[in-house]
Every structure is written in structure tokens, then in C-alpha cells.
Amino acid sequence: MTSPPIRVLSVASEAVPWVKTGGLADVAGALPAALAPHGVAATTLIPGYRDVLARLGKRPRTAHKWADLFGGPARLLARDAMLVLDAPHLFDRPGRPYGDDAGHDWPDNWRRFAAFARAAADVAGGAAKGLRFDLLHAHDWQAGLAPAYLRFAPVAGSKPVPAVMTIHNMAFQGYFPAEVFPQLGLPRQAWAMDGVEYHGGVGLLKAGLESAQAITTVSPTYAREIRQPEFGMGLDGLIRARGQAVHGIVNGIDGAEWNPETDPAIAARYTAATLPDRSANRAALAAEFGLEAGDGPLFIVVSRLTWQKGMDVLLEALDHLVWLGGRLALLGSGDAALEAGFHAAAARHPGRIGVRIGYDEALSHRMQAGGDAILVPSRFEPCGLTQLYGLRYGCVPVVARTGGLADTVIDANVAALAIGAATGVQFDGVHPAALKAALDRTLALWRCPEDWQALQRAGMAQDFSWARSGAAYAALYRQLVA
């Protein structure tokens, strides 16, 4: 007899295809399908931002109502395996999920995401008729209070529901002043070192990390790195103390959406056996970015333009990249100074550097299909998805040896090349000299077409589908509900 599926409420502030600002959305969106083959029925709860509600269509079912959820009425809307928290006073506004169009965080973010977490804990605890869950899985600081509500203020009479807290990025912790604590609806004992108190204020991610039965992050190397102050960013002591409960599970990618054999966004479809067909994509990409023809590699970057991603270091290596005969197509948005820096580099190197500031999903597919190598010089990278897309598309990753980049790319050292295992180039220490040296190594590989194609083929043969990671999450859930 097969056992009934484990029912998981996955709680995230963004999930594809509904709302995305970064990699969290890819993962939260992919999890339910990744878990289904492993006996887990996952339902995703996201906030009802204006765009989400607009796309939800006319008649979603109302599964629960709150007369007053942190200052206004709210409804739980259900559509298939999706739940949306419709709370107009918190989420129905123009702008982005976490701030206005000018990039300022919403001043009431603590209230928005406390309410979201409270609602999640209510739903996991059985408050909504007909919806039952065995476990709550919270993602990042926006969902961080949900495990704390389950621990300190569960639905009256409900059976205990275990929680998993996943860190997608330790740099974002949801820290707010102590004054908000009395408004969270938590009992006084939650204001403690092993509760929500954090450096004299309230830490939303911290609260989740203290309260969840298990902690995961998105690669084994990052799980080790966050035990150190440099990567733990104030929470390294907590991570060390809870070491036994911390697990590193690498993200998968959606192999249906990211498949060069079937991708509707690209000009020429191809497989590892038909690599020469890629050249049409390459030519189209160069044309799209106004780049001249050349025999050097066409590098791409698809990234948030931030310090985390090492984009300031890349700026300092661009003259060298061009001097080597390379070209660069960059798509991204973020810090104004970095955006200006890339515009200036493009002006300095017309025909060699092309820059597109903005967010464009279809273009990101065309770039992976047409680029020769993708640059990911991150200072820290919990997992990273763009290098995985690069591997799948034969766009060779050139990455810093950190976090998930260290775990997913096999450096083209002599031994790895000799056995055909190498899939990319790694470098240590994110500073201009190290990146320039990595570019030199990349060029040496590029000049030997046999080596280069071996890198591409080995990368395309890697399996970063969700199969393994889905099984790992399912095994963890099973332990916790047992």
C-alpha cells in the first residue's frame, strides 16, 4: 500500500509564473512539480500583489477570510495548487513586491510580511476549511515569521505543524526596529535570543531560523560558508549552533522551460550533437546587441547589477576582456552606479560591449543560446541559476569558486580536461586580477576548439533537473513529519 502524500504549504513572497524579482521565484515556482513524484503534494502561498490578482482571473475560490489581518480584511484565494493572500491594505498598490518603482522599500514591509506569515501559519494550522497540511516550508525573510507563529502562537487547538526554513540569500534578513514587536501578535516569550529578537530589533529571517525544525540553504558549499562571519552576516553563530539541523540542497532548473532543443524563444534549436547550429543564435545575439563580428568569444551576463554579483569587479576587467578579443552582451538592472558604469564601458567600446538595462526573460534565453560563455563573478552565491542555464545551453560558465557556483561547475584543470569532466572555469577571490586571469584561461581554452566543445558537451550532459533535489526535500520532510 502506498502511503498518502505529505501535504506541504510552501510559503514564498514570489513564485513563477506569477511574480518574479529573482531566483527565489524560479525555485518556489518549480518546487511543487519537483516534489510530486516523491509523494509530496505541495501548495504554494504567495501575496496578492496587484499584478498577481489581475492575472488570477475572475473567479478564484475564496478558501478563508480574516476580518482583520494586521489592519484590514483579507481573503485566501485558491486556484489549483496555488493560494493567494488577498489583503488590499498590504499588497494592492503600484510598484514592485518589496518597494516602489523608485526602488525604496515599502515602509510597512514588516507589517506586510508579518501578516503574510501569520496567514501562512493559520492556513498550515488548519484554519481554512478543507485545507490540511503536514508541514510548512518557509522561504527567505518574507516568510520567516511563519515558523515563529507556529511555535509561539499556533492556531488554537491545532496539532503541531513542523516547519522548514530555507535561506535563498543570507544578505537579506528582514531586520526591523524593536518597536514593531508589540504589533506582531506574538507572546512576550518570543522576544528572546532564541526567538525573534536580533541585535536589539526584530529579525524575520532569524525568527524563522530559530523556530523551524530544519534549515536548508541552496547548496552544500553555501551551507558550510554561512557558518563563517563573512558569509553568515551576523547569523553565522546561529547557523553553527544549529549545525545538525542545517542542510544544503542544490537548486534544480526547469528542464522544460530551459531546453535548447525545444526553446520557442531562440532562433535555432540545437542539442549537444548539433552544436554548430548554435552559430545562428550567436549571430542573432551579436546583431541584437550591436556587436561586430569577431573570432573571440562572445561573453554574456544576465544578472542583478549588485555588489553580491561582483559586477564592480567585472567593470574593472572589461578593458582586458576587449583587449583579449572578447565581446560582451550584458542584461541586468540594479545599482544606478553600476548601470552607469556599464553604459560608459559600452560607449568606450562600441561594437564590443553591448548593454541592456532592464528585465527580459525571453532575451535571457536568447543570450544563453547564443553566448559562448557566461560570466558569474559573484562574491557569494547561495546557488546561482544562470550558470545552470549556461551549462544546459552550451554557454560555458566562468565563475567565482563560491557557494553553488563551486558545487555545480567543474573547473577545466588539467586532470578534469584529461578525463573530459570539465564544464567551465572557476577562479578564487573576486578581484580584478583574478577575474582577468580567468578570462586569460578562458581564451586559451577557446583557442583550442576541441577543448571548448568538450566543455560545452560535458556541461550539456550534466543533470541539474529537479529530480535529485526534489527527492532530497521529500526525504527531509518525511523525517520531520514522522
Ligand SMILES: Nc1ncnc2c1ncn2[C@@H]1O[C@H](COP(=O)(O)OP(=O)(O)O[C@H]2O[C@H](CO)[C@@H](O)[C@H](O)[C@H]2O)[C@@H](O)[C@H]1O
Ligand atoms: N535582467 C534580467 N532579465 C531576465 N532575467 C534575469 C535578469 N536578471 C536576473 N534574471 C534571472 O533571475 C534569476 C536569478 O537567479 P539567481 O539564482 O542567479 O540569483 P538571485 O540572486 O536572484 O537568487 C537568490 O536565490 C536563488 C534561488 O535559490 C539562488 O540560486 C541565488 O544564489 C540567490 O542569490 C535567473 O533566473 C536569471 O536568469
